[in-house]
Amino acid sequence: MNEKHTILHIDDDPAILRLVAQRLGDEGYEVISCGDPDAIESVLHASNARVCLLDIAMPHADGLELLKEIKRYDGGVQVIMLTGLVSMNSVLDSLRNGAEALHFKPILDFEPLLEILADSFRKTERWRKTLEELRQRRAQTALA
Template identity: 55%
Template sequence: MATISSDSKNQVLHVDDDDVFLKLAHHRLSKAGYEVTSLNRPELALKHLLNNNCRVCILDIDMPRVNGLDLLSEIKAYDGGIQVIMMTGLVSQMTVLESLRGGAEACFFKPMPDFTPLLESLDATFVKVERWWRCLHDLKNRRAGELNVAGATQ
């Protein structure tokens, strides 16, 4: 399991209108050490991400009220650093391509008898989140150093 130094730890938001799959995934992901919030109402997802500093999200594609691909687009427009993994029962090449073009890290198909590929993808996603935080931290330190040098020469 990846170790995260930011406030996000191993938080995962899972959004799916299928309550049975939502509960199954919650159980499997929690057992693997993730802190999972499960929502069956996609219209609440963006608000949750904003209010909880959650950096990783799993989205179903085919949901009522808000399509997962549209939600992916909204999330990426708000913050491109939020990592999104797509899930769908709509098995097609177009579904995968639209997900990846929209900025998703991966796309998995339901039903999911083996959660190993999803867990491996989540681990890799949290490594990517850690790299984002490290890069931002390095940038902050570099700018602070530049300001200190500029202030000392004046």
């Protein structure tokens, strides 16, 4: 990775937050850990993170509802759902609501998650370039 990519990680389990922050930090990512799902919008805004790891099942929050909230706030944020709930419904509901991918916990092997993250950041970079090209084309049109 050439530059520091920021990931917002929302989970109610402090041990998972620490593990993921440590492991992804070792890979060069900047991880902002958030144990309070109610703070998600303010933390997302303050961090300007383009990729979010989000737990589905939390005692005081529904990850699928938070996914919808994130997508309403900024549809360009790539959300990767994390869950220990291995069910077809959790996979389908996540994808239907705009999740980039779903990864199962416990995270014993980080390689698949690292691949998902790399793909997510490539996708955000493609969108950034497209928006920049659009901005340049509009500027050129305005000058003509």
